[in-house]
Amino acid sequence: MAFDRRQVLRLAGTAGAFTFASRIAGATGYPDRPIRFVVPLPAGGAADIIARHMGKWLERLGQPVVIENKPGAGTNVGVQAVVHAPPDGYTLLLIGTASAISPSLYERLPFNVLRDIAPVAGLVRFPLVMEVSRSLPVSTVAEFIAYAKQNPGKVNMGSSGVGTAPHLAGEMFRAMTGIDMLHVPYRGEPPAITDLLSGRVQVMFGAVSASIAHLRSGALRALAVTTAEPIAVLPGLPTVAATVPDYEASGWFGVGVPKGTPREVIERLNQTINAGLSDPEISRHFTELGSTPAAFTPAEFGAHLAAETEKWAKVVKVSGAKAL
Numbered sequence: 307m308a309f310d311r312r313q314v315l316r317l318a319g320t321a322g323a324f325t326f327a328s329r330i331a332g333a334t335g336y337p338d339r340p341i342r343f344v345v346p347l348p349a350g351g352a353a354d355i356i357a358r359h360m361g362k363w364l365e366r367l368g369q370p371v372v373i374e375n376k377p378g379a380g381t382n383v384g385v386q387a388v389v390h391a392p393p394d395g396y397t398l399l400l401i402g403t404a405s406a407i408s409p410s411l412y413e414r415l416p417f418n419v420l421r422d423i424a425p426v427a428g429l430v431r432f433p434l435v436m437e438v439s440r441s442l443p444v445s446t447v448a449e450f451i452a453y454a455k456q457n458p459g460k461v462n463m464g465s466s467g468v469g470t471a472p473h474l475a476g477e478m479f480r481a482m483t484g485i486d487m488l489h490v491p492y493r494g495e496p497p498a499i500t501d502l503l504s505g506r507v508q509v510m511f512g513a514v515s516a517s518i519a520h521l522r523s524g525a526l527r528a529l530a531v532t533t534a535e536p537i538a539v540l541p542g543l544p545t546v547a548a549t550v551p552d553y554e555a556s557g558w559f560g561v562g563v564p565k566g567t568p569r570e571v572i573e574r575l576n577q578t579i580n581a582g583l584s585d586p587e588i589s590r591h592f593t594e595l596g597s598t599p600a601a602f603t604p605a606e607f608g609a610h611l612a613a614e615t616e617k618w619a620k621v622v623k624v625s626g627a628k629a630l
Contacts, residue, residue: 341369437517
């Protein structure tokens with residue numbers, strides 16, 4: 307049976323309209339089963355706490371949100387799991403600074419975040435705090451630098467993993483001060499903080515949200531915050547930049563989904579997440595953790611991810627940091 311050009315165009319238009327209508331129908335019924343929220347870091351850390359607060363809020367969509375911790379390889383294990391998940395809106399990724407760092411830190415990755423993950427929304431920005439074990443005889447950044455120079459090779463720096471924001475913040479500090487520190491990566495912040503408390507490692511550039519209780523109790527000693535300005539949750543604490551000019555590092559978290567997820571699903575998730583970020587209770591929880599809510603449209607979050615990837619590539623190059 308032959309078709310003329312007008313028939314082909316009509317059929318193509320009908321097929322396109324059917325596909326679009328099907329996606330609309332799918333989005334309208336979304337979600338109709340539990341949502342998996344992959345956190346590529348261990349339970350108990352800043353990422354996990356933030357994800358659980360937002361996961362609870364997302365249950366307003368009418369389905370349970372199950373937090374699944376998949377740590378490993380500087381968050382790449384969890385990211386890869388989401389990259390290979392069906393693009394249907396039922397697998398979310400807590401994406402953070404590490405995903406902007408990995409492309410320049412690892413020589414080969416089996417995925418490309420900018421290509422394979424669709425941005426959904428921002429969640430928070432968070433400062434890091436330069437914190438030391440109580441056993442270390444320093445109380446300021448200047449004293450720490452002097453101690454490290456007098457004791458080369460004797461300062462161990464813990465981090466939540468190779469390529470994470472705490473790791474690169476420490477690498478940037480090391481490059482800018484010329485000190486010698488041994489990097490000791492852990493599978494997330496909780497085990498790193500445990501060893502910092504015991505003195506097995508002496509310093510860490512950790513998320514305020516993960517260690518605020520230890521800082522307030524005096525179990526750990528805060529030397530400075532890594533942001534350009536002091537933060538309200540740790541009043542009176544100076545910035546690293548007050549001693550090391552032009553130093554600045556901070557982290558962030560947002561939400562992504564597998565590339566190809568219907569636009570209507572992404573928009574619904576974005577609207578629900580942003581509503582949560584403006585909710586006084588959610589905002590209070592995040593602020594108490596030392597974080598600042600950061601609402602973005604999907605396009606804005608995508609631009610942010612691209613800019614952060616470019617920024618951290620420069621830090622990796624200058625520091626000489628490489629994945630193990």
